[in-house]
Amino acid sequence: MRLKCQYCRLTLDQQHFILADKQLTSICDICQVRGLQLGDFENTQTRALATVRQWVYLGLPTGAPQQSKQRLSLNKSQKKRCASLIDAFDALTGSWQNTKMRRDFYRRIIAWQDQPAATVITGNLPNDLAKLGFDVDRLFDKNTLDYTTRAYIREKFHHQCQYCGRYGDSVDHKDRVTLSDDNRLENLTLACRECNKLKGSMPYQQFWQWNQEIPATLAQLRDYEKTLQRLNVQQKTYQNRLAVQRHLNAEIRDPQLVALRKQIKLFQGLIDGEDSDYQKLIQTRHDYIISHYETWQLEQKE
Numbered sequence: 001m002r003l004k005c006q007y008c009r010l011t012l013d014q015q016h017f018i019l020a021d022k023q024l025t026s027i028c029d030i031c032q033v034r035g036l037q038l039g040d041f042e043n044t045q046t047r048a049l050a051t052v053r054q055w056v057y058l059g060l061p062t063g064a065p066q067q068s069k070q071r072l073s074l075n076k077s078q079k080k081r082c083a084s085l086i087d088a089f090d091a092l093t094g095s096w097q098n099t100k101m102r103r104d105f106y107r108r109i110i111a112w113q114d115q116p117a118a119t120v121i122t123g124n125l126p127n128d129l130a131k132l133g134f135d136v137d138r139l140f141d142k143n144t145l146d147y148t149t150r151a152y153i154r155e156k157f158h159h160q161c162q163y164c165g166r167y168g169d170s171v172d173h174k175d176r177v178t179l180s181d182d183n184r185l186e187n188l189t190l191a192c193r194e195c196n197k198l199k200g201s202m203p204y205q206q207f208w209q210w211n212q213e214i215p216a217t218l219a220q221l222r223d224y225e226k227t228l229q230r231l232n233v234q235q236k237t238y239q240n241r242l243a244v245q246r247h248l249n250a251e252i253r254d255p256q257l258v259a260l261r262k263q264i265k266l267f268q269g270l271i272d273g274e275d276s277d278y279q280k281l282i283q284t285r286h287d288y289i290i291s292h293y294e295t296w297q298l299e300q301k302e
């Protein structure tokens with residue numbers, strides 16, 4: 001699920017809006033690093049999602065008296081490139097665990113956002129990071145692998161997560177780098193972002209095993225992913241068609257336009273319904289794995 005921040009207007013992975021367990025924020029974590037207050041911004045999207053998931057929404061309630069509407073002014077292509085740069089960073093192995101590196105990255109993103117005209121970013125991670133003054137050598141040396149290795153691993157596993165079978169692009173160390181510093185190919189596998197994050201510092205063998213125990217759940221997750229993909233493609237087609245029709249036909253009540261809008265609304269309902277079931281199942285697997293991990297940790301202590 002991707003959400004839109006109400007300050008920077010970037011559409012980012014939901015991780016950027018999760019403050020703690022079951023809490024969704026009105027602005028992204030990057031804007032929070034700026035020192036902006038969650039309570040100063042309303043976000044109907046995260047609020048609605050929090051309600052559906054029965055999570056806590058941290059932000060200005062919709063309709064509450066707002067101070068002057070402040071937001072970042074990036075143009076469309078700057079927003080797009082900045083979001084893909086952040087996506088690429090998110091996909092780096094361990095980037096969600098390494099808070100220091102993440103903070104450093106955010107500070108540079110913020111500095112760029114405040115003066116976007118000064119540097120052109122393209123969405124190409126190593127090049128952009130170097131342009132933003134990030135110590136690229138340190139980053140890729142310690143924490144990650146070179147791009148050829150990553151590309152190789154992604155190809156080798158056909159972009160399929162080796163834990164759950166969904167689309168994956170995170171090259172994952174089976175055993176933690178901090179423990180082993182093991183960048184040999186045998187120690188590398190491919191994960192989806194969700195598995196990558198969920199696994200965190202869990203031992204490879206156990207994480208793999210716990211997933212093996214729930215084949216039906218994994219199959220369902222894959223089905224949801226495929227269905228949602230198809231629905232989104234279809235929805236995009238209708239939306240494009242509507243844009244074209246609108247262009248050709250100024251008459252708002254034109255029956256063709258009305259029919260298209262109806263179709264779009266119908267599909268949005270389907271997408272929302274499927275997605276909420278999907279998120280529920282994601283949570284179910286999450287809880288299953290976490291409870292096994294906790295038990296396992298207790299056993300280790302005995």
Ligand SMILES: [Zn+2]
Binds near residue numbers: 005010
């Ligand atoms: Zn933001």
Ligand SMILES: [Zn+2]
Binds near residue numbers: 191
């Ligand atoms: Zn996965």
